Amino acid sequence: MSTCLVTGAAGFIGSHLSSRLLDGGWNVIGVDGFTDTYDPSEKLARAAALSRHRRFRLVAGDLVDAPLESLLRGTEVIFHLAGRPGVRPSFRQGRLYHHDNVEASARLVSAAQGAASVRRIVYASSSSLYGNAPVPFSETAPVAPISPYGRTKLMAEKAILGANSIGLETVALRYFTVYGPDQRPDLALRRFAEAALRGAHLHVLGDGTQSRDFTYVDDIVEATVLAASAPVAGMAVNVGGGSRVSLLEAIEMLQRLVGRNVRVRHEPVARGDVRHTEADLTRARELLGFRPQVVFADGYAEEVAWVRGRLRGRAVSIARTSADSGLSKAA
Numbered sequence: 001m002s003t004c005l006v007t008g009a010a011g012f013i014g015s016h017l018s019s020r021l022l023d024g025g026w027n028v029i030g031v032d033g034f035t036d037t038y039d040p041s042e043k044l045a046r047a048a049a050l051s052r053h054r055r056f057r058l059v060a061g062d063l064v065d066a067p068l069e070s071l072l073r074g075t076e077v078i079f080h081l082a083g084r085p086g087v088r089p090s091f092r093q094g095r096l097y098h099h100d101n102v103e104a105s106a107r108l109v110s111a112a113q114g115a116a117s118v119r120r121i122v123y124a125s126s127s128s129l130y131g132n133a134p135v136p137f138s139e140t141a142p143v144a145p146i147s148p149y150g151r152t153k154l155m156a157e158k159a160i161l162g163a164n165s166i167g168l169e170t171v172a173l174r175y176f177t178v179y180g181p182d183q184r185p186d187l188a189l190r191r192f193a194e195a196a197l198r199g200a201h202l203h204v205l206g207d208g209t210q211s212r213d214f215t216y217v218d219d220i221v222e223a224t225v226l227a228a229s230a231p232v233a234g235m236a237v238n239v240g241g242g243s244r245v246s247l248l249e250a251i252e253m254l255q256r257l258v259g260r261n262v263r264v265r266h267e268p269v270a271r272g273d274v275r276h277t278e279a280d281l282t283r284a285r286e287l288l289g290f291r292p293q294v295v296f297a298d299g300y301a302e303e304v305a306w307v308r309g310r311l312r313g314r315a316v317s318i319a320r321t322s323a324d325s326g327l328s329k330a331a
């Protein structure tokens with residue numbers, strides 16, 4: 001049985017990946033710093049679900065000072081997903097982005113170099129490296145990130161791919177906007193679904209014609225698992241969903257999924273937001289054997305169903321809490 005380390009295991013993508021690796025027979029050591037980028041109860045719930053599996057071990061800690069040397073003993077593959085995501089806050093929190101994306105990655109690479117068992121690092125890089133390049137983005141195009149987030153992801157990617165020349169196999173997967181059940185709460189598709197189901201306004205930054213190559217989380221996980229053993233090293237590979245959808249099109253789809261018209265409020269375009277993203281998937285097909293399987297309509301239906309269940313669960317627990325407090329007052 002092989003052992004791997006998943007950094008950011010309590011995160012949105014890291015928890016899906018860990019679960020899939022456990023199903024595939026791996027021993028998984030999950031490391032997560034439980035940073036406060038969003039409600040920590042979401043990360044704790046994912047970690048608790050994974051911890052029910054007997055081949056999963058959770059280590060809570062910051063990669064910058066976690067005992068990586070001992071954790072890496074016997075580990076063959078590192079899936080490095082820990083990081084500080086999000087474009088907009090990166091303009092205000094440069095130091096934190098540098099810590100979680102650049103320093104954490106540098107520390108991991110240096111610990112991996114000293115660990116005899118580690119064969120490969122698969123890194124969760126980002127389409128934000130391309131900035132406003134013409135679509136579709138090819139890995140051979142020059143990179144020009146337009147946000148501190150994108151720049152820190154580029155620095156980390158360079159450090160990781162650089163380690164390929166000194167004995168480690170390293171692959172950087174450039175993920176394109178990932179969505180699906182358990183999506184991060186700051187991302188547009190989840191915010192839209194929550195607002196629509198609550199009957200609130202959807203806040204759209206800009207006119208909504210900007211588009212994204214939305215990638216369903218199971219497809220991202222599949223590509224990430226393939227990258228652990230594919231004959232590819234020392235290079236970046238795009239992982240996209242196979243189509244480009246504008247925010248206005250996503251909202252139309254959402255209206256069909258919730259069965260009613262939604263109310264939209266437009267706000268100024270956010271700094272650092274690129275106009276369009278679209279992955280050229282030639283390299284992913286040829287080197288990883290990856291082809292996305294989930295079309296946007298089906299994937300968003302899954303996410304909206306998950307959001308609906310979550311809101312219902314919350315409504316039930318709030319109702320229970322107020323009933324309880326009513327009873328205790330009467331007593």
Ligand SMILES: NC(=O)c1ccc[n+]([C@@H]2O[C@H](COP(=O)([O-])OP(=O)(O)OC[C@H]3O[C@@H](n4cnc5c(N)ncnc54)[C@H](O)[C@@H]3O)[C@@H](O)[C@H]2O)c1
Pocket residue numbers: 007008009010011012013014031032033034035037043061062063064080081082083084085099100104124125126127153174175176177178179184
């Ligand atoms: N979600 C997307 O659309 C997307 C797109 C491109 C790239 N990515 C990259 O994929 C990775 C996972 O993204 P996500 O959406 O699951 O985000 P997430 O915030 O849900 O998960 C990241 C996890 O990393 C942990 N973490 C952060 N800094 C850490 C540190 N210094 N030490 C230990 N743990 C730390 C956080 O606590 C969190 O649980 C990130 O590196 C992100 O940059 C995500």
